[in-house]
Amino acid sequence: MTSHFSATDAPWWRHAVIYQVYPRSFADSDGDGVGDLPGIASRLPYLAELGVDAIWISPFYVSPMADAGYDVADYRDVDPLFGSLADADALLARAHELGIRVIVDLVPNHTSDEHAWFRAALAAAPGSPERARYVFRDGRGEDGGQPPNNWRSVFGGIAWTRVTEADGSPGQWYLHLFDDKQPDLDWRNPEVVEEFHAILRFWLDRGVDGFRVDVAHSLIKAEGLPDWNERAVMAGAADDAAHANLGPMWDQDEVHEVYRGWREVLDSYGQSAPGTGERILVAEAWLPHQRRTMRFVREDEMHQAFNFHFLETAWRAEDLREVIEESLVEAGAVGAPTTWVLSNHDVVRHASRLGLPVGTHRPNGIGPGDEQPNSVLGLRRARAATALMLALPGSAYLYNGEELGLPDHTALPARARQDPAFRRTKGEETGRDGCRVPVPWVADAPAYGFSPQERSWLPQPLVYGPLAVDRQEGVAGSTLELYRTMLRLRREDDLGMGELEWLGGYDPAVVAFTNSRPGGRALTVLTNLGADPVALPEGLEVLLTSGRLEDGLLPQDCTAWLA
Known part of the structure; x- marks a missing residue:
């Protein structure tokens, strides 16, 4: 098997395709119904x-x-x-043998309330060094019975919980932007900074190739913790996305000093395995403006930041052209690659999301009582959207199972749901469980081959059977084989390092461009979002289409690659 490590002379992360593994849902090796690391290791050849x-x-x-x-x-x-x-360690070694790098998740905004530090903080007195690692504050009002400010949790409810002191009296409050079991750390405390440098080194010493940083924009809170009359939300999850994540708990300028320190740690390590290249940092930063997002990937900070603006864009040609152009311009201004993404563990899968009426605000989950996506249309558009994405310069992320065309499980019963957002909002928000359902591998096996037993931590819908890996491998036109073809051609033509040029002469409902590198062949890409079929340019070979041509024409909601 050919190593992927030497595909180009450019740094690997500038053009890489990276696959998100949600470990609970990828592969279960021991039959307990929850995916695990040995399960992931067993499926690495599939990913290669x-x-x-x-x-x-x-x-x-x-x-x-x-x-x-x-x-x-x-x-x-x-x-x-x-x-x-x-x-x-075994997973890392096997991945590197197969030419696959491994990025691990790091969660720096908060710990568990069962972390040794937080247990020590609860046992210590107000004003102690142990409490200074977290955001503890006295309450408001004569008896301190009111929260220190009016912030609300991303998961619903107030963002503060009051503790009981050692003597049994009502005490201080601690901040949790998410669940009450996730107390926020105080990143102005040097001890917190030093601890995470040590955590980075622990995993770098074991050979990891980088870190995806959870809610990277949230570590520093504004001095004084001023009131904020909006709910703290992830950008795009609010009805007014442009107003989201502008509060005092998000995107404070001081956060960039944290990542400059992290970058110094990573740069001191160099390559993690022979030929693998430098270690990287990836920012999850849901921000309303791309220019602010790109501040995280300046030369001395992170390497990548997810392009959630692309993920949020409506399925309209004008909107897609605009977000692609803005993405390339803003990333280019700081010398960074654009990092495209359509699905992950926090959003409705794009095979379902794109099956909703165009312009529908992205829901936080879809339940049995909600408007149901058109599954056929959603998959058709999802294939076209991915074919568009993978033809763009830069890096791209895939979410486990999307290469099978998996939809969300939109009929999960309330009793099966585990997302804290569902619990804290008393069901007002459906939550993210629907996109986290275990992957199907073998249609006729227990749990569709996810587990050796008939167990999965979230129930799998019946539609997952026909979409299982064994039903798609080697089948011409299947979503899995489409992905394999796109990734092969993307690597062969080095599309991630190409330059995009828009093509004129097409209907406004068509996204048309070329992606090329000096000395390489030019890829011509057409995505038709209009009702009328589109003629393909003459003299070019059709390399792939996301859907079948109709009398040689590209139909609606399809993408074609030509060279």
Whole structure:
């Protein structure tokens, strides 16, 4: 098998395709119904054949799992649910053998309330060094019975919880922008900064190739913690997306000093394995303006930042052209690659999202009582959208199962839901469980091959059977084979390092461009979002289409690659 490590002379992360593995839902090796690290390791050959350059693994640290592992109790160990440190080492070694780099998730905004630091903080007195690691404050009012400010949690409810002091009296309050079991750290405390430098080194010493940084824009809060009359939300999750994430808990300028320090740590390590290239930092920063997002990927900070503006864009040609152009301009201004993404563990899968009426505000989950997506239309558009994305210069992220065309599970019953947002909002928000359902591997096996037993931590819908890997492998026109072809051609023509040029002469409902490099062949890409079929340019070979041509014409909601 050919290594992916030497595809181009450019830094690998500038053009890489990275595959997100949600460990609970990828592959279960021991039959407990929850995916694990040995399960991931067993499926690495599949990912190598798919053609990805790296994987990003969501948290597998020791955790009480109040938020599916994003509440970390020990950053230097693996939760027994997922395996052991030895399993992590074995996974890293096997991935590198196959030419796949490994990025791990890091959650710096908050810990679990079961972390040793927070337990020490609860046992200590107000004003103690132990409490100074977190955001503890006295309450308002004569008896301190009111929260220190009016901030609300991203997951619903107030963002503060009052503790009981050692003598049994009502005490201070601690901040949690998310669940009450996720207390926020105080990043103005040098001890917190030093601890995370040590955590970075722990995993770098084990050979990881980088870190995806959870809610990277939230670490520093405005001095004085001023009131904010809006709910703290992830950008795009509010009805007024342009107003989201402008509050005092987000995107404070001081946060960039944190990542300059992290970059120095990573740069001191160099390559993690022979030929693999430098280690990287990836920002999850939901911000309303691309220019602010790009501040995270300046030369001395992070390497990549997810392009959530592209993910949020409506399925309209004008909107897509605008976001692509703005993305390339803003990234180019700081010398960074654009990092495209359409799905992840926090949003409705794009095979379902694009099956809703165009312009529908992106929901936080879809439940049985909500408007249901058109599954056929959603998959058709999802294939076209991915074909558009993978033809663009820069890096791209895929979410496990999207290469199978998986939809969200939109009929999950309330009793099966585990997202804290569902609990804290008393069901007003459906939450993210629908996009986290375990991947189907074998249509006729227990749990569709996800587990050796008929168990999965979230129930799988019946539609996952026909979409299982074994039903799509080697089948011409299947979504899996489409992805394999796109990733192969993307690497062969080095599309991630190409330059985009818009093509004129097409209907406004068509997105048309070329992607080319000096000395290489030019790829011509057409995505038809209009009702009328479109003629393909003469003299070019059709390399792939996301859907079947109709009398040689490109129909609506289809993408074609030509050269």
